[in-house]
Amino acid sequence: MGTLQLGLETMKEITLKVFINFLTHLVLCSLALFPFSALFYDLPVVGARRFLSQLALPLSLILLLCLTLANRENLKIFLFGFLKNFVCFLKPFIPFLLGLLLITLIYSPSKEQFIFKPSTLTSFVLFLAVIFATLKSSEVKNLSYEFIFIFCSCAIWGTLFLLIFISLQESKSFFDIREYLRPWVTVFSRCTSLVAGIALIGSFQTDKISKRIVYLISGTLGFFIASIVLQTRSVLLCPFIGFGILFFALLRQKKIKFLKIFLPIFLSFLALAISITMLSDRISRGTQEVISSGSLEDIQLVISKIEKKSPLNHDEELILSSINTSMGGRMAAWATAKKIGESNFWFGSGQGALNHFLDVKTIFHKSGNFVVHFHSDFVQVFVVGGAILLFSLIATELLLIWRAYKQQSFINLFLILSMVSFGLGELAFVETQTFLVFCSAWAFFTLADIRRRCSF
Numbered sequence: 488m489g490t491l492q493l494g495l496e497t498m499k500e501i502t503l504k505v506f507i508n509f510l511t512h513l514v515l516c517s518l519a520l521f522p523f524s525a526l527f528y529d530l531p532v533v534g535a536r537r538f539l540s541q542l543a544l545p546l547s548l549i550l551l552l553c554l555t556l557a558n559r560e561n562l563k564i565f566l567f568g569f570l571k572n573f574v575c576f577l578k579p580f581i582p583f584l585l586g587l588l589l590i591t592l593i594y595s596p597s598k599e600q601f602i603f604k605p606s607t608l609t610s611f612v613l614f615l616a617v618i619f620a621t622l623k624s625s626e627v628k629n630l631s632y633e634f635i636f637i638f639c640s641c642a643i644w645g646t647l648f649l650l651i652f653i654s655l656q657e658s659k660s661f662f663d664i665r666e667y668l669r670p671w672v673t674v675f676s677r678c679t680s681l682v683a684g685i686a687l688i689g690s691f692q693t694d695k696i697s698k699r700i701v702y703l704i705s706g707t708l709g710f711f712i713a714s715i716v717l718q719t720r721s722v723l724l725c726p727f728i729g730f731g732i733l734f735f736a737l738l739r740q741k742k743i744k745f746l747k748i749f750l751p752i753f754l755s756f757l758a759l760a761i762s763i764t765m766l767s768d769r770i771s772r773g774t775q776e777v778i779s780s781g782s783l784e785d786i787q788l789v790i791s792k793i794e795k796k797s798p799l800n801h802d803e804e805l806i807l808s809s810i811n812t813s814m815g816g817r818m819a820a821w822a823t824a825k826k827i828g829e830s831n832f833w834f835g836s837g838q839g840a841l842n843h844f845l846d847v848k849t850i851f852h853k854s855g856n857f858v859v860h861f862h863s864d865f866v867q868v869f870v871v872g873g874a875i876l877l878f879s880l881i882a883t884e885l886l887l888i889w890r891a892y893k894q895q896s897f898i899n900l901f902l903i904l905s906m907v908s909f910g911l912g913e914l915a916f917v918e919t920q921t922f923l924v925f926c927s928a929w930a931f932f933t934l935a936d937i938r939r940r941c942s943f
Contacts, residue, residue: 683709
């Protein structure tokens with residue numbers, strides 16, 4: 488009887504271990520669906536944040552329960568290890584989360600008051616911290632991470648086929664389908680660029696030349712789609728960051744075969760550089776729009792006169808025409824932010840919508856391009872939460888850069904540097920979908936690259 492009971496207990500333990508092993512791989516695969524979240528934005532389970540909230544997180548909680556049962560004899564040690572891994576992931580995000588908490592407590596914002604949503608950004612970080620800590624605590628050996636590069640490559644080619652389908656369906660040129668994308672084209676482009684960089688840098692993490700070529704081509708194609716096909720200026724630095732990090736990573740390799748490594752990279756980079764010249768007119772037009780808009784003080788003077796219904800002279804009429812352009816609209820928003828900062832420097836205004844500070848329909852009536860927000864992570868958080876929130880954002884980004892550098896995680900370094908570059912002229916770190924893709928990728932590759940001791 489005792490032998491039978493012992494056998495049953497052993498069978499239960501083996502079954503639980505097999506289930507934990509299976510569930511660990513399932514959670515990891517669920518987390519790895521982030522490359523498809525923008526591509527399948529409207530689809531259930533996978534699209535937008537659903538892969539995280541409806542799939543990865545629930546499965547992770549089930550896994551955590553199983554791990555707790557499996558470690559019931561050493562429960563305190565297990566829970567301490569889980570908490571340590573949770574904090575390990577959370578550490579670099581803490582300054583920004585504390586800044587969001589402080590500003591939220593001060594202003595108690597309504598749903599769209601800040602434009603960005605502190606509760607959503609915070610929930611993403613906390614959810615991913617739970618998933619990270621659970622996977623790290625499972626201690627399942629021989630986990631393979633290379634499949635993520637296949638997922639990223641598939642997402643990029645899927646994006647190409649989606650754009651071709653939209654072009655045919657709407658009877659539009661391949662380069663004129665920006666308005667038909669969900670989420671908004673700039674968000675779609677940023678997510679595509681992040682995925683492209685992962686595929687590109689992943690090319691040096693495989694020994695098979697066929698896979699290396701596939702990842703290089705896929706990464707280059709992703710950058711081409713984001714910057715050329717979708718004509719998004721805010722992602723133009725992203726390919727150079729990706730190729731620069733890849734080149735630096737390869738220089739660190741002890742044995743380098745020139746034809747197998749440098750030649751494909753050189754050809755890919757050359758093709759991308761030539762492609763970017765196709766955007767030269769758009770870049771030059773944007774530069775001219777900035778120059779013709781005048782200084783921030785000149786713009787603010789024009790806005791003030793329009794609000795007071797005072798007549799404009801010839802030069803001021805030219806400035807008004809200039810701010811009714813894409814880059815000119817940004818200049819108008821930044822001029823307004825400068826004025827706001829003079830009276831709300833430390834804690835901001837608690838408002839994130841540009842139309843709260845000026846009549847956008849009157850200012851931008853010539854173009855109909857009614858600017859909604861302040862078109863920069865740094866300007867947006869400064870207007871909303873002042874120097875306090877701006878400092879917290881910069882501190883978190885610096886900590887993320889430092890962690891990626893210390894752990895020699897080239898993909899994470901690419902991710903955070905790209906997010907910083909996006910944030911110079913657009914919302915990225917405080918934009919829900921872009922932040923979701925970044926954070927999910929960061930969690931995945933921190934899990935793949937992390938050392939036994941997590942520290943700064």
